[in-house]
Amino acid sequence: MGDFPRPRHRPTSAAMRVVWAVVAFLGGGLVGLFLVLPRTRFLRPRRVLACELCQRRHRRLLAAMVVLALLSVGGFGLRVSQRARELPACVADTSISEGRRVIDPQAPGRPAAWATLRSLMTAPVSGLALGFVELRGRGLCSVGDPPITLAFVPQAEHKAGSMVGEVFLASPEPRINPVRARELALHESRHVDQWAVCSILGGIALLPVLYLVDDTLFPGSENHFEQAAGLDDGGYPPPPDPPLGPRGWAVALWLGVIVLLARRRIRWAVRTAVRRRSTHSPGRCAVHTTGWT
Secondary structure, rough: OOOOOOOOOOOOOOOHHHHHHHHHHHHHHHHHHHHHHHHHHOOOOOOHHHHHHHHHHHHHHHHHHHHHHHHHHHHHHHHHHHHOOOOEEOOOOOOOOOOOOOOOOOOOOOHHHHHHHHHHHHHHHHHHHHHHHHHHHOEEEEEEOOOOEEEEEHHHHHOOOOOOEEEEEOOOOOOOHHHHHHHHHHHHHHHHHHHHHHHHOOOHHHHHHHHHHHHHHHHHHHHHHHHOOOOHHHHOOOOOOOOOOOOOOHHHHHHHHHHHHHHHHHHHHHHHHHOOOOOOOOOOOOOOOOOOO
């Protein structure tokens, strides 16, 4: 195998490791910590640290984490500023009449500590939703006790709305009776739980990505996120019986994405199987060495 050159990098100070840990968690949650911090990557061997392509890829990862962290901080600031000012009360003729409890962030049976934690973890994406509404929407209003935010966006058309963090994006048009409003409140509250858990695990981008993948594989009533939130409460029809299962085109699409992302490791595995030993080119690790045989 030969000797590998000594990696050209400066030791990271303890203070900088703390800074990067904060940035990684803000940008990518626990997954961000795993990807960014060397000790959670099992102290990569010297041959990997000496690979220029690995270092370049790691710098791009750090840049992405910085961007996501800045978005999270900006969203958190918008959420705090929105809560600091007094919003007009929602009235029946603006949206979802007769239902001042359309969203109940502290649904029955949930401990107050969890409600506080999920409000904190969803604050960044809630703030980004509020920023979008300020640019494209028709305004905000306060509803419920403690007050939450309903955001009116014309793009919602006649749909019931969507939960983004703890902000309910709705059209000014729909009208729902009190019983239906309560059911929708429970459904959307469970979506807030999903936002909070995914934000802890993978930052603000994880839930949209997972929902997109799941919705292409299992659209409509077969979507696992909607099933977990309650199909009846959300106004979804019952799932087909028997289930249709994953859509073939979506399976092919996401398998193609996985192969594209893992192509270098697949190439390394094939080459290792053929040669029965791991090989590398000068200045590159085994994974980034070209050639299938």
